[in-house]
Amino acid sequence: LDYQHVQVPFEITLWIMLASLAKIGFHLYNKLPSVVPESCLLIFVGLIMGGIIYGLNDKSPPVMDSDIFFLYLLPPIVLDAGYFMPSRPFFENIGTILLYAVVGTVWNVFGIGFSLYGICQVKSFHLQDVSLLHNLLFGSLIAAVDPVAVLAVFEEIHVNEKLHILVFGESLLNDAVTVVLYKLFRSFCEMPTIKSVDVFAGVGKFFVVGLGGVLVGLSFGMTAAFTTRFTKDIRVIEPLFVFLYSYLSYLTAEMFHLSGIVAIIACAMGMKRYVEANISLKSHTTVKYFMKMWSSVSDTLIFIFLGVSTIGENHEWNWPYICFTVIFCLIWRALGVLVLTFFVNKFHVNTITGKDQFIIAYGGLRGAICFSLVFLLPDFRRKKLFIAATTVVILFTVFIQGMTIRPLVDLLAVKRKRESAPTVGEQIHIRFLDHLLAGIEDISGHWGQYYWKDKLEYFNSKYLQKILLREYDQPKSSIVLLYEKLERKHAIELAEAGQLGHAPSHPSLLCSGFLCSNNDRTVMMDKKLEDTLNPDVLENIQEILARNLYRIRRTGPAYNRHTLPGETEPVEHAKEILILRHKSL
């Protein structure tokens, strides 16, 4: 037996296997996931495992390594979040999100930090040795809402899109603030004296860390899109570039002390539309599936490790400090949301209701990021107290808040997500309104979001697409893409409906009816388009439709070792059948 040799990969594989099996286990009983969020169950599994390890070895089980968390477990989740981010609601609410993420987080950090410092002054609590700076440092790591925890809970409760994007967007973008404040206070703790210059430098860093992250991300994203222009002959490595470039953007940002989370989100959002247009359909399925799979496994591992790391002897228990931490986290978040929303509602027609505000405040879950940051703290006397307080806050938010938020959403009758995707008609109308509003904004001299969006679209179609898209892939409007997708689904549906052909009704009549009404629909849609769009756009769309309608992108019959067997033959075969049938008519 030679265990040493294979230990590292073997144990990693076993951990992943355990996580996947735990996931399968929960989903075997359909009732369980609908009552308890998966994250709670996974932490619970972790607690049990930690208990077993602790019981067997009689020493603390291994703690989740912060490096492993930040370098390997976090990126897949953030990439998945960024790639599947609904960009329209995100950019429509970007101002509000940034307000929550930046001002809100700063508010929470200082609020929690100062009030905990107040608690430390009470003599009977025996906490006088915790300095203001240490309290602020603790505040900076405990204040940030965790994207992983938020995602895990909010994707199960299906609140309306705006509410979801507000909480989730905040949890993602506050990373820049957390990084800056955490590093600032940590370096202050080690400095003998703090000059006012340092404080101003800290404020300046906000912009550097955030905007730098966006820049790094976008540049990698554009490079990724550019690279996929040249993968026509070697489809099989296309998915790789999506992962490689986004991971590189994360690592590069981390290397320059920028916000890796912001970078990877910018990279994913930037490259998505170009990459999707360049790569083959199967590559795209692989990208999507693999991203979901990877983030799902990462997220499972994080919660299990959280549970395992909780067990052990690295906690110092102090009732007042821990209880007041939980209370202050709740109070300051609630206050922050109330105050900020008051200002937001002043400037918006579409206001955030009281119910929504409650859910935003209540949805401020803490998770593995706080946990990793607290372990990264330099060693000092009260580190174990901070670890204990962080663990309690995480468990409190994930278990108590995570489990009660769904009943509360039901009870308050918070507006839910619409069930169906927008119809083609709706999409056309939304587009039309966008153009209209851009025009109005232009005339009235008000440079609002529609104006900028229009300019960006123009810049995109004029320059970016020409550089980043393969030449023969004509730019397709989202309507055409949706239409193609529906047609493809419909075609498969038709094949299924072949069963109807065996049914007693007249099959040939039925079939011809199918395709004729199909033509009718096209004509109808043309009519609609003519009514709503101006001639230029219309002509353009008609041209695109004429060129692309019904034509499905196919991988070329590449003759090299990395194509999948049978990828081209059946198509050829089907074509032959088609030609033969033609002749038979």
Place this chain on the structure above:
Amino acid sequence: LDYQHVQVPFEITLWIMLASLAKIGFHLYNKLPSVVPESCLLIFVGLIMGGIIYGLNDKSPPVMDSDIFFLYLLPPIVLDAGYFMPSRPFFENIGTILLYAVVGTVWNVFGIGFSLYGICQVKSFHLQDVSLLHNLLFGSLIAAVDPVAVLAVFEEIHVNEKLHILVFGESLLNDAVTVVLYKLFRSFCEMPTIKSVDVFAGVGKFFVVGLGGVLVGLSFGMTAAFTTRFTKDIRVIEPLFVFLYSYLSYLTAEMFHLSGIVAIIACAMGMKRYVEANISLKSHTTVKYFMKMWSSVSDTLIFIFLGVSTIGENHEWNWPYICFTVIFCLIWRALGVLVLTFFVNKFHVNTITGKDQFIIAYGGLRGAICFSLVFLLPDFRRKKLFIAATTVVILFTVFIQGMTIRPLVDLLAVKRKRESAPTVGEQIHIRFLDHLLAGIEDISGHWGQYYWKDKLEYFNSKYLQKILLREYDQPKSSIVLLYEKLERKHAIELAEAGQLGHAPSHPSLLCSGFLCSNNDRTVMMDKKLEDTLNPDVLENIQEILARNLYRIRRTGPAYNRHTLPGETEPVEHAKEILILRHKSL
């Protein structure tokens, strides 16, 4: 700048990126890959990079780590090879393959070892200090044909299926022999005296290592199939299990000093049909694509690293030893193939022609496995000589043989692979003949391959499928699967043909013709089936056809966080359209 922190993942990502970009580069010029095999070009890139590193640092560039090679780079390639192994030709020629792999490799090891020992006795060559055992050890690592190199070259030259499977199968299965002989001679080198017991133990180990590998692989494969029975509600992690279990089988086999390559191949071949039936279509696409992608990257990295590792100061040059190594490798392989094929042809009707024999002998490429093994040798005086000889043999076989084998195949007019996939009719006939031959073998009391295959199929459908397949997934015959696949392709083709609807010809007539002739074809196929199969099988197939024809497996509308957005809606949408059209008739 904090490079230390992200160094490991950053450098790994960069290497993979380099490999992928190199791949894209070659395929940009269509002419290059058709003249020079990719493996040569990649080694060449590696040589240049190694030269640059050597020039800049003035010390040898890092050598490919054997652990990294065996634990991380080799498994994806072997998994890919095993998963996409055409099982029919493999099992039809299993006897010949095993003969080449076991007897042929032993023959080569001892042939090369003893003749090199002879060379060492020539005084003027200054090689008298290389003992017989060391020569045999060297023989054991240089004799084995390398699956990675063979795959890289043979997949580009498209020889006939039998020839391909003979060379490729040999290169995979000889791993068991190589492992045993290499470890045996290495331990002999360190022993003071060798008893005859040790030699017999070595012979016994062949069976343990080979059959043990098969057992480990099959047990993991069956577990994987069993696990995928329960992934219905959580489709997104299905692909993971294929990778996790096969990797675990490899690591477990390595841990117990069994053949990891044999294990992973047994695992992949064993689980394939069950996993494919259990997992969703998109998961399957992801599995296939990701496997191809991963193996392609691994293989690129291996060849680049081979090139990089060649440059440096760990070589000792000795003209006679190195030249004779190359010559003996060629001679002994040619002799071995000739002798073994003579016996094989005696027992087979379908003989291996002289041309095929030449290609088998000439296709004995050496690669990264030899290279890793030679670096794993314990340190002794002449290790650098062995490294030099191995490097030269690898470069000779990959460059000279790899580049000339395609022209030689053309020149000799070796039988090529058939271009098209077998038709449904052919498949039915092959199946019919299988049943017939199994019956004849049963009657004549000769337990040949058809008899065993029949028994295995019976056992499979009677027991294995019931345990390993999900209940509601009825067992599908390969004919039905193929038919479904063609129908699906055809459905998409139909959607494309929608363009014809706009053409001047009568669209409705054309369309109804399409689907009617479709029905005709079904009827025709039913006729064919009736003619060729016995009533029991026919009834069964008819039942399956009636139940499955046109029905495409779909992922259920799972309501949890890990499904892809829009996975279900369009289908529902398409259904609505369908229902509406029904009503409109």
